[in-house]
Amino acid sequence: MKSFRCAGRLRAIESAETESNNGKAALSSQPGTRELIEREVGEVFVRAARLVGVPRSVGDIFGLLYVSSEPLSMEQIRTRLDMSLGSASQGLRQLRAFRAIKVVDVPGERRGHFVAEPSFRRLVSGFIQEEIRPHLESGQERLERIRELVARMPPEEQAFYRKKVDQLEKLHRTGDRLLPMLVSLIKI
């Protein structure tokens, strides 16, 4: 049977239940409440991911780790989110890249397990470092190049373009100043 999805990845409820909770929760609440919560929280992060231009699978993984009370292995993640090996691997790599998750050792388990970074501040900071900064930098280079082009214009037209480039550079610097400030204001 091929996987299907709609507004949040459907999880394999039975196996999730037994895997994640030492079996004790299997009959503790109405059948699917936990799964419903996990799914909804997952969706929160999927939306957030889309908002900042990250693939949904990445948001999905982070969401699951965020609501999980214990570290999960890649295989557990893969199974519960019903996603392919490749996606899981790449998603985890990306999340590690901007320090949204950490690898922890679970005694007795061989493979690495993952937990969500509990500090949103660090999460946002990592994201900015990894995804925003490079753009700002390449933008700076481009502006330099444009300045050189402007210098080649006939003098009476230079003023106009120079003003534009100045503005752009000002905006650019504003971003440079503001982003770290923004991060420092996140207190979670």
Place this chain on the structure above:
Amino acid sequence: MKSFRCAGRLRAIESAETESNNGKAALSSQPGTRELIEREVGEVFVRAARLVGVPRSVGDIFGLLYVSSEPLSMEQIRTRLDMSLGSASQGLRQLRAFRAIKVVDVPGERRGHFVAEPSFRRLVSGFIQEEIRPHLESGQERLERIRELVARMPPEEQAFYRKKVDQLEKLHRTGDRLLPMLVSLIKI
């Protein structure tokens, strides 16, 4: 001949030249300097657009309007950026939606002409209003729903999930506070 593109839309240089400058610039500088500048500045905005998840055509249009010294009609934009009617129309609509451009009347011309909003502050503000806010709001609703689900959990497990939801809500409110603050710090 079909249009082609690479790292920024190629413009029809000849026609752009005569259209945009009353013909006087046609021989005032090295053949393509102005076009080179326009192209590079355009690229700045295309990158910015991609960064915030807006289609490249939108960034392209805004970039062109930004470096243009006079208002341009949709047809002029369409021609100089070599894009389809539909794209131009939709792009302009989107730009208007978050007040990145304004419609001006050019005496003697029948159709509406467009200029770029000169204040980046207002531009960013409009973008946030239009693109970010709705997401924050729907997120809020989702969190409410999750709270209700948590209330249905067995008591000993509620604490864990409630803490998670509390954190999410805190982050959410942080965003709510921070975004306007961020806008107010842009001075351009």
Place this chain on the structure above:
DNA sequence: GCGCCGCTTCATTTTTTATTGAAATCTTTT
């Protein structure tokens, strides 16, 4: 009111991006 011009909409096509799963690589265990 009629026809024209410019704009918008929308079904279709194209392009881009993400997902998949099998093969290659690297790791640990025996």
Place this chain on the structure above:
DNA sequence: AAAAGATTTCAATAAAAAATGAAGCGGCGC
């Protein structure tokens, strides 16, 4: 050092997003 297990990579496929252009609308001048 061999074998098994886990992870990464990558070429192929599937899904999503954006561009296109023709058909439809609406206002303006005649």
